Structure formats: C-alpha cells, structure tokens
Amino acid sequence: MFQNNLKKIDLIKNLSLKTGLSKNLSKKIVDDLINIIIKNIKSGKLNLKNIGLIKTINKKERVGRNPRTKEEFKISARKVTSYTPSKSITAILDKIL
Numbered sequence: 001m002f003q004n005n006l007k008k009i010d011l012i013k014n015l016s017l018k019t020g021l022s023k024n025l026s027k028k029i030v031d032d033l034i035n036i037i038i039k040n041i042k043s044g045k046l047n048l049k050n051i052g053l054i055k056t057i058n059k060k061e062r063v064g065r066n067p068r069t070k071e072e073f074k075i076s077a078r079k080v081t082s083y084t085p086s087k088s089i090t091a092i093l094d095k096i097l
Helices: 009-021 023-042 088-096
Strands: 043-047 052-059 062-065 072-075 078-085
Touching: 009 023, 023 043, 023 052, 078 088
Parallel strands: none
Antiparallel strands: 043 052, 052 078, 062 072
C-alpha cells in the first residue's frame, strides 16, 4: 500500500497488520518513535543509518519580494529541517524512478 500522503493513522494500521499487534500498541510504538526522532532533531541533527540525515538549519532574517507586485517584505529568522537521503535510499530511488 503506497500513498503520496501518508498519515500517522496509516503507519499505525500498517504496523498493526504486518506485526499482528493491536492498534493501541501500534499507536504507542509510532508515537514513541516520532517523539524520539523529534528530540534528536531538536539537538541539532539526526543520522539514521541507511535512511539519511535530518538536521536543523538556522535561517537568518532576509528581504523577500512578491514577484507579482514587486513589493518587498521581511522574512523572519526561523529554523527549518533538512533531509539528505543515504546512499542506499538514493540507489533504491534511482532504480524506481
């Protein structure tokens, strides 16, 4: 079952079907996994072997421009996440695409 927009409930259902675990236990596992990933990303970066690197980047405040009206405005400083796939994921995607 492949989808473009995967929801958390879809992960829970798939885990439950593949392992035979109850949906409540599957929900707890998925929630715990997401919380572990979030905590590690907040510390700076998370390197998941054979999956990829997820890191936070601090963006500085800058001037943006509306292309239609040419009106300038400030884009505030913020943190964003960046994902770089591992070589094994890249190789798999190259075969598929």
